[in-house]
Amino acid sequence: MRVAEISLPAIRHNVARIRELTGGAVIVVVKADGYGHGARAAAAAALEAGATMVATADLEEALALREAGIGAPILCWLHGVRVDFSEAVAAGIEIGISHAQQLEHLAAAATRLGRTAVVQLKVDTGLSRNGAAPEEWAPLFARAAELEAAGAIRVRGVFSHLANAGDAHDRAQAARFDEAIAALRAVGIEPELIHLAASAATLTLPHLHYNAVRVGVAAYGLSPFADKTSAQLGLVPAMTLRSEIVALRAVPAGTGVSYGYNHVCETATTLALVPMGYADGMPRALNGAGAWVTIAGEHRPIVGRIGMDQFIVDVGPIAGRIDLGEPVVLFGDPERGHPPVEIWAGLMRTINYEIIVGIGPRVRRIPVDAEPSVAAVDAPATAVGAPAAAGDAA
Structure with a gap:
């Protein structure tokens, strides 16, 4: 009785559109069960369209994707104070690190397992949420360089998040981000992935693309702007x-x-x-x-x-x-x-x-791998493969 039909071609189209606009790496965020669309199906469609990796907020979300068969790189960045990173290291999850305590916990887990943990350092450039504050950068980056030299970690990337508070604030955040990149390079770390832009900046601010972008709502075909529609941005709503x-x-x-x-x-x-x-x-x-x-x-x-x-x-x-x-x-x-x-x-x-x-859990997420015809606009959805059991979410 209740269905959220998820168009996989729409997700693929949106990711391809973002790749066309940016020309760099595309990280697709599939937190909160793929923004309600079903994380596994959304991640698979995004990767098929050329996404470099997918990302979640929580480690539990990242591990669930691994268990569901997503073998591509996965980044997660929001951690509780009692988190044990051992399972993440074993599963090859890339960990976003916001402060020194997290870095030490991660390195300890990697050492116990005899593995090298992959890290992306998150810096706060003005959003005032998670991410290392500017006064923390020097000791954090220096310690990261030591741990990288010891083989406990590998720093793959550095990222931050815009406040979307206007052009002047965006440029000020970008300037602080540039300072963080320079400080990281000064200790001998050359990040492979550098990303600041989320959906809004990805679609309208090419000077903030760096060599990667990190998109959420745009991948699902929705506009992050009150004054621009999906169609105007070349996106197709997936749900x-x-x-x-x-x-x-x-x-x-x-x-x-x-x-x-x-x-x-x-x-x-x-x-x-x-x-x-x-x-x-x-x-x-x-x-x-x-x-x-x-x-x-x-x-x-x-x-x-x-x-x-x-x-x-x-x-x-x-x-x-x-x-x-x-x-x-x-x-x-x-x-x-x-x-x-x-x-x-x-x-x-x-x-x-x-x-x-x-959208609640009683609503079945049904991924559909076909473009609808005009005549079938109001026809019942046809799911990919066998229908899921009642209550299953893709």
């Missing part, structure tokens, strides 16, 4: 959120709809019940906000309060053309006539990122 009609009810004028009767039908109409709700990541605050879905190629409004498991659509004008089981698209690619996820984000006063990662 189509679908459900179906499970009940139809003809009602007279004056009928109240759902809890609290915050919607009352002005005329006789037909109401369609769709089995998706706020437990599935459909924000309850969309109630009465003007959100709509696509049914039989038509835009129809969501009416009444959204429940935990279901919502209601007024389908009066098309009632004669639909029946039980009719597909319902909650959001997808607007170039195919579907509501863009940005409608929900705008009504919620949030960003598209939050909506897609909030």
Whole structure:
């Protein structure tokens, strides 16, 4: 009843588009279960399109990708204070290091295993989150050089993250990043991968590309900008959120709809019940906000309060053309006539990122390895290979 159809061709197209724009290495971020798209399927599609490596926030996410058969380089950079890096070193995970304590823990794990840990040093250039602060660079880099000479680690890269606070701040962060690169080279370390740009800078600021970029939302075909659409950036949204009609009810004028009767039908109409709700990541605050879905190629409004498991659509004008089981698209690619996820984000006063990662676990992620035809826009999804068991997420 609840499906997030994930277009693998769309992910491949987006990664190829990013490679075309940058000409350098592309690191695709698949944290938070591939931004809600399914980490394994997203990682595989990105690598097939030429991504240099994939990245997660947490070590657990990185190890899950290894267990799922992703053998390419994987970077992760957000670690708890009690983390044991042994499993990561054994699995060949590249570790983002933000401070000296992490570096020592990683080196100790590598020494115990008789392995060389691969490191990317993360520096804070102005976002004020994780990453080594400028006053930490000299001792951290010097220690990294010592450990590299001893064979405990290999420093493969250096990276930072922009605050996206405007051109002047971006350039100031880039200048600090250049200082970090110079300081690293001064101790004898020449990083193979140098990356500062995430999706926004990758798409619009070529002077910040260095020799690698690190993209998240753009790989899934969504715009990181409020004033630019996916299509304008040459991207294709990969997720189509679908459900179906499970009940139809003809009602007279004056009928109240759902809890609290915050919607009352002005005329006789037909109401369609769709089995998706706020437990599935459909924000309850969309109630009465003007959100709509696509049914039989038509835009129809969501009416009444959204429940935990279901919502209601007024389908009066098309009632004669639909029946039980009719597909319902909650959001997808607007170039195919579907509501863009940005409608929900705008009504919620949030960003598209939050909506897609909030799609709940009851929604089955089904990777689709074929481009939809115009005639099949509202047809049920066809999964890659055998269908997953109920509740499985790709």
